[in-house]
Amino acid sequence: MRVAVISDIHANLHALEAVAESIEREAPDEVWCLGDLVGYGPQPNACCAWVAAGTHVCLAGNHDLGVLDKLDLADFSPDAAAAAEWTRATLAADARAYLDALASSAEREGVGLYHASPRDPVWEYVLTWEAARDAIEDSGAEFTLVGHSHVPLAIVDGRGAIGGHAAGGTELDLVGGRWLINPGSVGQPRDGDPRAAFLVLDLDARRAEFHRVEYPIEYTQREIAAAGLPPVLGQRLAVGQ
DSSP, X not given: OEEEEEOOOTTOHHHHHHHHHHHHHHOOSEEEEOSXXXXXXXXXXXXXXXXXXXXXXXXXXXXXXXXXXXXXXXXXXXXXXHHHHHHHHHOOHHHHHHHHTOOSEEEETTEXXXXXXXXXXXXXXXXXXXXXXXXXXXXXXXXXXXXXXXXXXXXEESSSSEEEEOXXXXXXXXXXXXXXXXXXXXXXOOSXXXXXXXXXXXXXXXXXXXXXXXXXXXHHHHXXXXXXXXXXXXXXXXXXX
């Protein structure tokens, strides 16, 4: 079983299309999405349609829930809240219905899937060894997959604090313990690399490959500007922050 794992698309269609093309070449058995299909970006309906047709399991992220009015936008940053308000007015009925049916955690093929963390599937950021250790313990699975932070990570529990940021091109043999893995973000990376991120996870061979894909950032930036979304949401794409 080889799985492509994506997360945090954030309505960035050009990034998603580039990742989808790369995933097609990898020919995985399944595609899993860890949530945040919408928010920040200008193409929520097209991104929801692709995920609905192209993935085998998908979670709801905090931005998805905010757009659905299931979370108070007062808990979001001003720019994120403004984008969520815009998305609420833009989202088509079929995209809304698809998002509304999603949960923020799941289990598939023995893998724990969480948008944020097992302890708080919606909000908690797993960015430290201590948070990763707790997430691995709370999940109880050999592999725990999380998104939300927009930073690709691979951390193993069982040999001390081993692992951390997984740059593009990283290939890991997942042996010697239980692993927490974040595939990074398709639509708004925050690790200093503006390229779209995704993961290929081979469950049988216990191997992870972290991929980065270039896409036409300027197209998304122009669409953000045309939509009247906060300018910083386009600016940050160019620097991966």
